[in-house]
Amino acid sequence: ASTARVAASAVTTVHGRVTTRLGLIGGVAAVVPADGLVQLGELAGVRAVTPDARLHFQSLQPAAPAALAAAAVDPVSVYGKEVRADLAHQAGWRGEGVTVALLDTGVASSPDLSGRVLPVTDELTGATSPCENLSGEPTCADGFGHGTFMAGIIAGSGASSDGKYQGIAPQAKLVSIKVGASDGSADVSNLLAGIQWAVSFRHRYNIRVLNLSLGTNSTQSWQVDPLNYAVERAWAAGIAVVVSASNRGPAPGTISKPADDPWVITVGAVDDRQTRSVSDDRSPDFSGRGPTVNGLVKPDVAAPGAHLVSLRSVGSSIDQQFPNYVAGAYRQGSGTSMAAAVVSGVSALVLSARPTMSPNRLKYALARTARPAAMTLPTAVGAGVVDAYAAVNAPPGLANLGLPRSSGEGKLSLSRGTVLVETNDPFQTVVQGSQTAQLLTWDPIGYLTGDWSGSTWYATPWSTARWYSTSWYGDHWVGHNWEGCSWDAGQDADCFYGHNWEGSAWYGAWD
Structure with missing residues (x-):
């Protein structure tokens, strides 16, 4: 499917059950009634329906x-x-x-x-x-x-x-x-x-x-x-x-x-x-x-x-x-x-x-x-x-002399940039605008003026309200492609730094 969200919706249409969201490939793993397979494959946005298979990962702990x-x-x-x-x-x-x-x-x-x-x-x-x-x-x-x-x-x-x-x-x-x-x-x-x-x-x-x-x-x-x-x-x-x-x-x-x-x-x-x-x-x-x-x-x-x-x-x-x-x-x-x-x-x-x-x-x-x-x-x-x-052993000195400070009064939505996540609530809510990941309305005044101490932490919404995840649905998480190197150039030691992992704010490459 074009996104994992579309795929999940299609599975629900044929009375199936999603077991895992596969944001990396824009699909899902699901259990679907046998009589719904044909209909599932014909739904808009569904590119392929394939049977699952058990895989065995090898050399997770190399013996030699x-x-x-x-x-x-x-x-x-x-x-x-x-x-x-x-x-x-x-x-x-x-x-x-x-x-x-x-x-x-x-x-x-x-x-x-x-x-x-x-x-x-x-x-x-x-x-x-x-x-x-x-x-x-x-x-x-x-x-x-x-x-x-x-x-x-x-x-x-x-x-x-x-x-x-x-x-x-x-x-x-x-x-x-x-x-x-x-x-x-x-x-x-x-x-x-x-x-x-x-x-x-x-x-x-x-x-x-x-x-x-x-x-x-x-x-x-x-x-x-x-x-x-x-x-x-x-x-x-x-x-x-x-x-x-x-x-x-x-x-x-x-x-x-x-x-x-x-x-x-x-x-x-x-x-x-x-x-x-x-x-x-x-x-x-x-x-x-x-x-x-x-x-x-x-x-x-x-x-x-x-x-x-x-x-x-x-x-x-x-x-x-x-x-x-x-x-x-x-x-x-x-x-x-x-x-x-x-x-x-x-x-x-x-x-x-x-x-x-x-x-x-x-x-x-x-x-x-x-x-x-x-x-x-x-x-x-x-x-x-x-x-x-x-x-x-550095000589004494101070950085940041004369710098102004951030007021913090900007918008939470703009702080995210293009990064959005979707909760695991029944409505698969995309966290955006002035919502927090607890699906509460962002309170900038409370955050900017509150006392940040151990005695006050447990009275904050951060501590008292539910955090969603379990887990976030990554098809709404927008990462960034790396530029400047071809990730196919595996033999070029001057260029290749591993395979990039897209889909989170923790950008990195892994050998």
């Missing part, structure tokens, strides 16, 4: 990884060395005492993250959970696979690889704020709620960094946009907000929201070419370029974001779509999401060494000590590639 190609089994992983995290580790800075809030699709259990993901406590009931779940799904499991990958980059210990695939800040803590469903989709209102939660409970969990490896293609001015307001409020509360630039490059003006905000640390990607030197780095075509739609120079800094090795979430959407694994527990991926996670880890290292450093001082230190890459265009890499060791 040595039998695979050497490049797939044992890729060089130097991103930590390129940003000189190894020197920071040798100096005794490994992220202790710092918590990074990961606003993403959840985090899967892994030996590499043992003891690092903080349990979240409901202060009303005393119950604990592996995450703050604002996704609408019933569990904290990472059904998409993106959040787990970011967690490994930020704070993975490398336990499953004898330390080989260690993250940037292996002693940092993580708190998982799940806002994305198993198809990767989420509404802007989920993000707004997640940011408010991080600010409200920052003292309880010692949240110093907020990682946002996501974005929308909204063109609403940062000066009025609610999402920009939210990240600025987190910044003002003492949380360094790290945001991926976008994967919509290489054209200028392809910085996503909220990476377009002048206050936050916006991160572009470089390809480290599997060397620790920055002299051979290039900026992949996928990495979003500045300026922003308001003419601001972005990104601020860059970090490795090509063919990074990190944790897989076994059985997740990405895991099944691209079943090429590294040493069983890991996979490779590319995108500015990964680059942002690297910078979040670097930020944790710096803050563990300099715990009194404010977000403005941290941003200044990262930019002041960044090393120029071979690609020096500021609209691609900003000040250059971050240097964890040098940033700890």
